[in-house]
Amino acid sequence: xxxxxQTPSHQVxxxxxxxxxxxxxxxxxxxxxxxxxxxxxxxxFLVSFYNNEISEKSEIFDDQFSVERPDGSNFTLKIRSTKxxxxxMYFCASSERNYNExxxxxxxxxTVL
Amino acid sequence: xxxVTQPEKLLSVFKGAPVELKCNxxxxxxxxxxxYVQYSRQRLQLLLRHISRESIKGFxxxxxxxxxxxxxxKPFAQxxxxxMYYCALSPMEYGNKLVxxxxxxxxxxx
Numbered sequence: 745x746x747x748x749x750q751t752p753s754h755q756v757x758x759x760x761x762x763x764x765x766x767x768x769x770x771x772x773x774x775x776x777x778x779x780x781x782x783x784x785x786x787x788x789f790l791v792s793f794y795n796n797e798i799s800e801k802s803e804i805f806d807d808q809f810s811v812e813r814p815d816g817s818n819f820t821l822k823i824r825s826t827k828x829x830x831x832x833m834y835f836c837a838s839s840e841r842n843y844n845e846x847x848x849x850x851x852x853x854x855t856v857l
Numbered sequence: 858x859x860x861v862t863q864p865e866k867l868l869s870v871f872k873g874a875p876v877e878l879k880c881n882x883x884x885x886x887x888x889x890x891x892x893y894v895q896y897s898r899q900r901l902q903l904l905l906r907h908i909s910r911e912s913i914k915g916f917x918x919x920x921x922x923x924x925x926x927x928x929x930x931k932p933f934a935q936x937x938x939x940x941m942y943y944c945a946l947s948p949m950e951y952g953n954k955l956v957x958x959x960x961x962x963x964x965x966x967x
Contacts, residue, residue, distance in 0.1 A: 748900075775953065785959075786958065786959050800954055843949065845903045
């Protein structure tokens with residue numbers, strides 16, 4: 745059964761560094777999402793992406809964040825200058841159509857030191 | 858604003874006992890409600906959504922618009938039901954994002 749994959753599973757970085765989190769959505773899916781979960785807190789929506797553009801973003805998704813679909817398979821989340829408070833589990837999800845079930849990846853644990 | 862509240866962090870029941878995981882939501886429009894489950898060391902996966910009205914793994918959930926609730930129920934808990942359960946809302950009028958509750962750990966004891 746096709747699955748969403750994410751790399752790396754764990755990323756450690758220094759404050760102020762740029763990180764890129766990578767996701768490979770399910771191949772026939774058209775809608776892509778990023779969520780994050782700070783330890784002990786709720787899963788929070790960051791951004792949704794369709795047709796090569798952002799369709800919705802939350803207040804968390806400020807100018808430090810960007811998303812890209814650089815080729816036909818990858819979907820990336822970039823954090824330009826990481827802060828301590830960016831430490832969290834980041835989940836990628838995809839869905840075939842709008843309002844369809846979202847399939848989640850296993851997550852990338854980002855630790856900012 | 859949309860909000861999902863799951864009042865219990867942990868629910869511990871014996872095998873064979875009934876289970877009810879509570880979920881209340883706050884949203885002025887017509888949301889779609891979901892239950893997602895995360896088993897140990899596995900990814901988040903959809904358990905059920907109110908629009909499909911299905912029973913999955915013996916679980917059901919009814920949307921009560923008057924009480925703004927979407928409680929998850931199962932008449933007889935099994936050990937393999939032990940997991941983290943998240944209630945989530947999608948504000949259909951504003952796109953497909955999911956707004957999650959804090960989650961409830963269900964522990965089924967033998």
